[in-house]
Amino acid sequence: MKVIHWLSAGALLASVGTAPAVAQETLVAPGPRGDLAGTLVAPAEGQPLVLIIPGSGPTDRDGNNPLGVTAASYRLLAEALAGRGIGTLRTDKRGMFASKAAVADANAVTIADYVTDTASWVGAARTATGAECIWLLGHSEGGIVALAAAQDVPDLCGIILVAVPGRPLATLLREQLRANPANAPLLDEAEAAIATLETGERVDVTPLHPALQSLFAPAVQGFLIDLMAQDPAALAKQTDLPMLIVHGGTDLQVTAKDAQMLRAAAPQAKYLEIPAMNHVLKDIPDGAAAANRASYGDPSIPVSRALVAGVADFVTRDRGASE
Numbered sequence: 001m002k003v004i005h006w007l008s009a010g011a012l013l014a015s016v017g018t019a020p021a022v023a024q025e026t027l028v029a030p031g032p033r034g035d036l037a038g039t040l041v042a043p044a045e046g047q048p049l050v051l052i053i054p055g056s057g058p059t060d061r062d063g064n065n066p067l068g069v070t071a072a073s074y075r076l077l078a079e080a081l082a083g084r085g086i087g088t089l090r091t092d093k094r095g096m097f098a099s100k101a102a103v104a105d106a107n108a109v110t111i112a113d114y115v116t117d118t119a120s121w122v123g124a125a126r127t128a129t130g131a132e133c134i135w136l137l138g139h140s141e142g143g144i145v146a147l148a149a150a151q152d153v154p155d156l157c158g159i160i161l162v163a164v165p166g167r168p169l170a171t172l173l174r175e176q177l178r179a180n181p182a183n184a185p186l187l188d189e190a191e192a193a194i195a196t197l198e199t200g201e202r203v204d205v206t207p208l209h210p211a212l213q214s215l216f217a218p219a220v221q222g223f224l225i226d227l228m229a230q231d232p233a234a235l236a237k238q239t240d241l242p243m244l245i246v247h248g249g250t251d252l253q254v255t256a257k258d259a260q261m262l263r264a265a266a267p268q269a270k271y272l273e274i275p276a277m278n279h280v281l282k283d284i285p286d287g288a289a290a291a292n293r294a295s296y297g298d299p300s301i302p303v304s305r306a307l308v309a310g311v312a313d314f315v316t317r318d319r320g321a322s323e
Helices: 011-016 073-082 097-102 111-129 141-152 169-179 181-198 210-215 218-228 232-237 256-265 289-295 305-317
Strands: 003-007 022-030 035-041 049-053 087-091 134-139 158-162 243-248 270-274
Touching (some): 022 111, 035 097, 049 073, 049 111, 087 111, 111 134, 111 141, 141 158, 141 232, 158 305, 169 181, 169 218, 181 210, 232 256, 243 305, 256 270
Parallel strands (some): 049 087, 134 158
16 A cells, blocks of 8 residues: 655755655555555656665665764655656664564675665566666665675676775775774774674674673674675676766765776766765765754755756666666
């Protein structure tokens, strides 16, 4: 059953004037043990549909999570794209939020599991809308899912990688830990744990510093091991579908080096650099660190106009090349 909700486009409308409400439907898709749940904005007739794959951790369909992120980035992006007639489907991960019934343990997952869910969502979206052209938009870790899905899910139009790492997780973790001088006393322990997980072995966290016990919590080690085995650049190199790589110049979590690695692996891909955009898809014109961090909790800031335009242009102008 689909339940229609009428929601205004919130802060986006405040910035551009009066606009019609956006029809958003609750949609479900089959999961392993119960339904997966998401929100569908149906495309205008003949227009494409974009499946938004969320980033890491307990991130919900709107792009929020209980760890302090309330930017509503995915909801705002969906509403902005709706203004151009482009449909979207944004989803709760298996085992989380309204998809809680899909699995008993949300931590007992792999990238392959998320690919299976992506295929289920593609099928549900086609059934609900009749849309022939469905694109995957992966944000952050969701981009790795999108790249993996591009290898296995048939009849996709293409993929969009937004703020996606180009290097394996172990490399990123080491770099991030080393970048903060306050971590110096913990580096030896942390790097030893990363090296163990990289080999596919679990780590005994009992002797570790409490901060590292949280980072490498036993409940998430299985997923960390699986994620560390993924090489985003290698996946990009194997992808034949039309691809757009988007990088934000004020992103505090994914660097220009990551974007460069993805571009080198997939030279046929289109590339969009948005100098002011940060990791939660908001523009921080002066790049100020305080404003950047504050935007993670501010749903009144619209998503980057350049991102909306870039995604919209890509999925409409490049449809012919993907069909």
